[in-house]
Amino acid sequence: MFIGTEKLSHIYMPGTPYATKALEEVSFSLDRGDFALLIGPSGSGKSTLIQHLNGLLKPSGGKVIFEDRELGSDSVDLLALRKRIGLVFQMAEEHFFSETVYDEVAFAPRNLGLDEVKVEQNVKLALERVGLEWEVVHDRHPFQLSSGQKRLVALAAVLSLQPEVLILDEPTAGLDPGGRLHLFALLKSLNQQAGLTVLVCTHHMDEVADLADSVLVLNRGKVIMSGPAHDIFARRQEFNKLGLSLPEVTEVMHCLAAAGLPARTDIYSLEQARAEINSLKRRLEK
């Protein structure tokens, strides 16, 4: 197994009246190079799960596995792990604390004790990978940037460690439509060109459904669906019952099918929908 969990459970505030079972025997695995989505209603345990994957939370039961080895509690082990598994929090730019973009992105590599020449190399590469121009941004105060740019700096701050796995919690929250498209295009290229394994936790399926290889659905701390994206998205009624939604273009195709038309419903992007409706029209005309 590359990365995943076996019967992972987590209880918040155990032994108090507020004890809450956030995860219950969650098992899943990702292959190297996967682009996976983690979805589920609010409160289903998504954020709790991803915090286990780089050792920020310790299991109450079960295991977290990375490259066939169980994560131990040894601190050296965890440091190495967090270098390889990068976690981008929700609204990560709210945690910025440095005076310049350079210092913000350099924080993690410096913490690992790299010399300043190597740190600068990493920072340059990370900014380049997110498409921010070194000359324009490295000297600026992070708070002077636009929301979209701040989010990219937050991503660069994680990429500066050159992780192999990138986990993102609601990476597009608060971004405008242009910013959302840009960020997802970037994640796609990090996945396809640079070979990063990507796990995105999101409520907004419109831009990302088309990119996913596999999907994990949590509800009340348990895995209720997991598998290839096309198989999971085909279970629309179960989705709706959970209060989740598929992309709007997928809904359009389902509505056409419900109206008695022989429309394909495994459609997740505008261009796919456009092609299928054109093809449907030709098929009907014959």
Next chain:
Amino acid sequence: MKNRPEIAIETRKLAYHYPGEENISSPAVYGINLSVKRGEYVSLIGPNGSGKTTLLKLFNALLAPTDGEVLVEGISTTEEESQTEIRRNCGMIFQNPDNQLVATTVEEDIAFGLENLELPSPEIRKRVNRVAGELGLEHLLKHPPHLLSGGEKGRVAIAGILAMQPSCILMDEPTAMLDSKSRQDVLGAVRRLNREQGLAVVHVTHFPEEAARADRVVILHQGRLIEQGPPALVLNNLQLLHQLGLQGTASSELAALLRTDGFSIPQEILNCQELVQSLCSSELKN
């Protein structure tokens, strides 16, 4: 809500400069003339950095105009002795609920504003229970807010505002962290109060599907109001939206693509139902 003025919020030549901004020639907002009627639902869209949040803060006297004025129910926000009154009438819901949750349990949090108003306990209890019911929070009343999920926190923040029975509610991307069911719960509750009790709503959103449900859509760009009108018109002006890095709804975008492929589809498509109905009644009739 009788005897309240017809106009909830009115701005005249409103402008605002952030202090210390190096470029004095590009104010955060400029020349805004806008009025929001009682019972009206206005959605405010625009790219990141276009001045949407600044405008909301000017509406409830968190910021004072650099030039021009803001009248809330006829009272200028610069009259210091009226600011408490303005903020009670004009409740603000911030993007990130963590920024407005203050108490140690959900019920205390919802009651916080009411206690400040020195209302009698039975009345506080009644209002807390009512809004908790409306937003599906009954089972969480004794829980500490910081251990709730993002969606639950969002609903607690909104409950705390609605309990004050404001005449106007300002929402800054209230659904950025919510799942699709919580989005419907929250926006549904606000919409109901808007319809039934004449609550005026200003809703900043990056989701065209949400803007599509407003009575009026207003577009901000570089601090200026550049377009406004009914959603069916504004959200189908795709040329303008794309130029600004914005998008129409998935259905309006798909309709536009199909029109260029020769489909005859009316201009004013906003949602899945309208698009499917149009396709079924003409192009895909079998």
